[in-house]
Amino acid sequence: MRTVTEPANHSGAVATALQRGPSLRGIPFRDLAGAGLVELLSETQRHHLARLATVQHFPARRVVYRAGADADAVFIIGAGVVKSFRDLPSGRRRVAAFLFANDLFGLAAAGRYVNTVQAITPLTAYRLEVSVLADAFRRDPELELRFLCKAVHELREAQHHAIIIGRRHAAGRLAMLLHMLERNGPASARTDVFIPMTRSDMANYLSLSLEAVVRASRRLERQGIVDFIDRHHARIRDRQRFDALVASV
């Protein structure tokens, strides 16, 4: 009955979004007024990039690229959720980030991808060859500035991730993840939080054991802060205490 895909009422929005070309969301360097995330690309830039990019579809669980592979392209997510991770020598898996629509991934080091990226839900992504992109940068330095802006934004996200992991209590970490999922979810369904990934993925992102994630969920339920409807849906029951928990780092 429940699938890993987004709710059906979203496919329409996705389709129109795709027609407008790739989009990057972030916080511009100098926009003094803007408090939140905004579209970084102009209409012209999006149309231009749309001509340079190829649209690719991946089913859930499909690996987009592996760590260490030749990095010949970067990707912008049109729709779907992916995880970016590395397997450590100890056998543990570290999820570095969950990435959503309008996020950028595939920025390389020394010509190689550093993390493995795998689709969690069905994924639509714009693929941009690095040589093509470099050429576009040369012609439009302003476009490059937007990409720089997005990279800095992801740097902030990574720093935020370190803050999440630094929390001692598992329930606080879990609350911050739910908060992130809520921010990235459809603005319409504000009542429910869609959890696309498995408990194991959550544990690897939060740097917890799988069991600790489950126990933290039970604790949030026991305290009446969050209800876990099923494996992939949660509902914030007490907004005030939830926000307090998220903020009390």
Added chain:
Amino acid sequence: MRTVTEPANHSGAVATALQRGPSLRGIPFRDLAGAGLVELLSETQRHHLARLATVQHFPARRVVYRAGADADAVFIIGAGVVKSFRDLPSGRRRVAAFLFANDLFGLAAAGRYVNTVQAITPLTAYRLEVSVLADAFRRDPELELRFLCKAVHELREAQHHAIIIGRRHAAGRLAMLLHMLERNGPASARTDVFIPMTRSDMANYLSLSLEAVVRASRRLERQGIVDFIDRHHARIRDRQRFDALVASV
């Protein structure tokens, strides 16, 4: 007797480095051969930036800028060490990064700095007004690409930081910090690791209590892996086991 400054035999190297203009070290996107860090800027670019930048000196402990302040400039470190941190609502302080020579900081979000940056040692930094830099980017997209490269490199560092914090054992985290300090220290003094910051700074970076840092130090000594000469100097005694500990994430 001991001061927080770098060893004296370094001032010469620092002086010559400063004459050559600002420098950014990182891993280029596409250099397939290069395994390690290289200079990202060309001689021409460094000279150009040197003309656009003002050189600033800060004593140890001086705050370069505070989180939330108007972000009118970015900085490149010529010599010295700084910490980039935020104070959290709980009263805890999170050190997001230690930054060294050839590192970049001050990339803003919405016209405001996000972290506070404070000098740990006496600091020499190149100050680049954002308007001036944006203008330079417009004329030299290649220069902008190098900055993008550096930003991505710092993104990797932030992800690495999350991996460090994710380790369960304090000794492993401490070993990774020492490893980082060794990498960024003078190539000459390979025997000793210079620790410029306080135990409290280390704790705030590693997401440990101050006491846990001390206990982890004692443990490394007891195991014969590292000697702590004084508060600001350590010596790797058993390289093999040290490297194994660093790698066994």
Added chain:
DNA sequence: CGATGACTTGACTTCGCTCAAAGACAGTGG
């Protein structure tokens, strides 16, 4: 040499990890 801040050590508590076993779910093929 006294004051202040940084560091060290010990005792006790808490909470997450490991191991183990059972329960719920989705996809497969009969």
Added chain:
DNA sequence: CCACTGTCTTTGAGCGAAGTCAAGTCATCG
């Protein structure tokens, strides 16, 4: 449609390690 099967999830018991509180030592600077 249903049993089968592997994966994902949940729960419990015991252990270990980091946090907290408290007391003290060391160092550095006036």
